[in-house]
Each structure stands twice: as structure tokens, then as C-alpha cells.
Amino acid sequence: MKRYIQYGILSVVLLFMYFPILLLVVYSFTDSTTIGAIRGFSFHNYVTLFTTKELLDMIAGTLLLALISALIATVLGTVGAIGSFYSKKKVRIFLDGINQVPIINADVVTGFSICVLLIIVFGMNKNSFIPLVVGHVTLCAPFVYTSVMPKLKQLDNSLYEAALDLGCTPKEALIKIIIPQIVPGIFSGFVLAVTLSLDDYFITTYTKPATFDTISTYVVNATRGAQTNIKTALWALSTLIFLVVIAAVCFMNFHNKRGEELDNR
């Protein structure tokens, strides 16, 4: 294939993937309420976004939920992966199998099943936030487990044994030898957990307290409503999230490159 055809194909697909978002970015800086005629440059969407308490609470709630769930999921998934890796083969196969269930299962089913167990069977109060956090942890922990596991497989077991020979207790050897070597896996698991929690709609809907909203559930309700100032304020939110994601990707790229350079030295 000629080079310009290749660039052509990539550009057309990128246009499809980014045109809607970029258009919202442009329109978020105007007074327009629909895509079409541009009606004057203004920051009023950003002012609305940062002065409406409902919106700020919703964003803060989403971030807090993502952080808490990701932290719990990271601890649980990491410890689980270490335990599973050093267990008997039968236990490990069992855990690997169970771990796949939430990964391949539809979020709708996962959310509904946790809702039925905790809220219907055990009569737990939704307002306690426990079903919501349990739902998000169940969604995220298996992905942490699968990102830590390959790092454990790469480990050199003689280091751990050397530590034991030199007088470490198993607990010390675990903290000082094993954990530091799997940090990249733990970190990427954590990042994945945060993004999964931020993106989730279904588990949140089935387990959340009636008055609590994450970005996903809020946006879906907002598209049903007719409040145009909220709708356009969400364009501003999309713009900010888009910028944050670009920044994060650039940072990770830069970080990886530096890491590679250090490795090459």
C-alpha cells in the first residue's frame, strides 16, 4: 500500500473518533446551546460547571468513589495474586478461573447480581454506599490481579530464598523483596481500576443510593432532561476530561521513554 493511502485511512478513522469530541471542545467556549451556528465566545459553561454545587458534588463523588474502590481493589487484587501465585496448582487454577468471571461477564449482570444479593436478599441499605463500593471493587480487583500476575511470573525466586537465608522472616522478605519488584504491575492495575470505575454506568446504577450520582449516571439522566445550561456545562466537563486524558497519556509516554533510557544506560 502506498504511504499516502495508509495516512488517508488512519486520518478518516481518527476523524470519526475525534470529530465529535473536538467539536464539543470548540462549542464549550461559546454561548451556543446546539451544534450549528456559533453564538459568541464565552466561558459561561465553565463558570456554570464550577459554581453549580450539584455538578461539583457529582464530580467529587465520582472521583472519591473511583479512588476508594481502586485502592481497595489494588490491595485485594495484589495480595490475592501473590497468594494465588505461591499456592498449590489446584487453588491457583480455581482463583484464576473465578477471577475471569467478572472480567468476561457483562457489567449489567455483575451489577444486577450484587444488587440482588446485598440489597434484596440481605436487605442492606443502599445509602450506606457499601453495595456501591463492593460493586466497583468487584469490577476492578480482577483487573489488578491480572496485571500483577505476569510480574510475579517474571520474578527470580532465588532472591526471595536468599533473603530468607540471610535471616529475613517470610513477611519481611515479602515486603522487601517481592512487593518492590512487582510495583509496575500494581501501578498499572491501579490506573486501570481508576479508569474502569470512572467509566462504569451499569454497576453504579444498580447499587447506588438514589440521591448519589457519578458522571456516567448524571450524564445519562441529563440527556433525558431539558436543562440546556446543565447540558452545555457538561460540554465543558467533557473538554476538561479530554485535556486530563491527553495530559496523562503524554506523561505516561514521557515516563516510559525516560524509564527506557535509564534501562539502556
Added chain:
Amino acid sequence: MKKINISRKNLSIPYMIYMVCFVVAPLAVLLFYSFTDSDGKITFHNFINFFTDGNTLGTLLYSVVVALITTLVCLIIAYPVAFILAKGHIKNKTILLMIFIMPMWINFTLRITALKEILTFFEKNLAYFPFVNTIIGMTYDFLPFMILPIYTVLINIDDCYMEAGLDLGADKVQAFMKIILPMSKAGIISGVTMVFLPAMTNYVILDMLYNSTYIMGSLIGSYFSAYDWHNGSMISIILLTIIIIVTVLSTDSNHKEERL
């Protein structure tokens, strides 16, 4: 008191307890609920209901059609993109790959909102083309999930296979069809599962684009709103069965590939 032994393998215990409590137990409860009625009596009514009601069967058919077309469209767009990113003569491939994957990290409801604004601008009223809009919406949402696995497989295929094919007299198209395409089957299969299954269940995309036809996921949503846990459980179990069948079929054919 006996001292608790914190050896490495005992660390699996908390995870095992958590997974049994919040993955196995909820699914067991769903299974129980789907074969009982509101009085707790065992019944096959929910099950028979699903397979004899024209509406629910229609929903199943509609979601399979939506999922199949979405998967096909994603595959047709994603394969050339993944191929160019992995094997093309272009610069900055890793950065380009990142740009193609990046939408995965932006909240999908916000992205669908953006798409909705554009579609409204072009079509004036979204209700005129509900099916087409649904396919566009799902393709827009799931495309990165098809690109990534195909790219991962293609980048690991050594160029020497293609060159050997060309040296032995195949033209470029033949070499691609007989060498690269079969070798990238594993990536295609995992991409297909990553798009097909969510396309059967992600009813929010339909809701947001004003398509009022139900897919399988919408049934669970509507039973949830109606507090009908027994029928909701039955739909969940049927969906889970479909998911397991698709996954087993796809991993099975991948294993066969590995053996060859």
C-alpha cells in the same frame, strides 16, 4: 492460641473469600431467583416465559443482529488501522497507537453525548434512523477494543513470514490472505468477543440515542426499575450463558490455533 502463619500462599485467602462472597454467591442467588417465584416456590415459569414470549425472543434476535453488525463494522474499520499501525511505512507508530486507544479512557457517556450532538445536527431528528444511529454509536464506543488486540497480534508477527511468501512467488494480496490473516486470527477472535458481548448489553447507548427498541441489557434494566427480581435474574442467567458459550468457543478456537 496458635500463631497465624503469614506465609505467602495464605495471602490468597482474603481474595478467595471476597470472590466467593461477591462473585460466586451473587450468581448463585441469581440462579436461585430465576427458578423461583415471589413466594419462594420453585418454578420454570420465568424460563418458559422467556422462550415462548414473542417480545423477549424478538429482543434476543434484535440484540444479536445489533451485536453482529457492530462487530462486523468494527472489524472492517479496525483491521486496516491495526495493520497500518503494526506493519505500515509510517512514522511515530507508538504515538499514533496511543491516539487510537485514548478514547477508551474518556467516559463513554460523555463521548456518546458528543456523538449525539453531531448526529442531531446532521439528521435533525434522531428518531428517524434509530438502528443506524445505534450501530454508529456502538462502533464509535467499541472501536478501540477491536483495534488493540488485533494490533497486539500483528506487531508480534515477524516480517520474515511475509517476505518468505513473496520470495516464493505469492503476490502481496495472496501473501496477506494466506499468511498474515490466518496468523492474526487470535487477535480477531479476542477483538470480536470484546465488541460482540458489550454490544448485546450496553443499552445506555440506545437510550441516549433515542432508540426505544430493547436489547438484552435493556430487559434487565426494565425489570430492575419494575422491582421484578425473578425475571431480571432469569435474563441475567440467560445472558451469562450466552457470554460463557461465546467465550468458550473463542478460547477453544484460539487453543486450536496454538496447537497448529
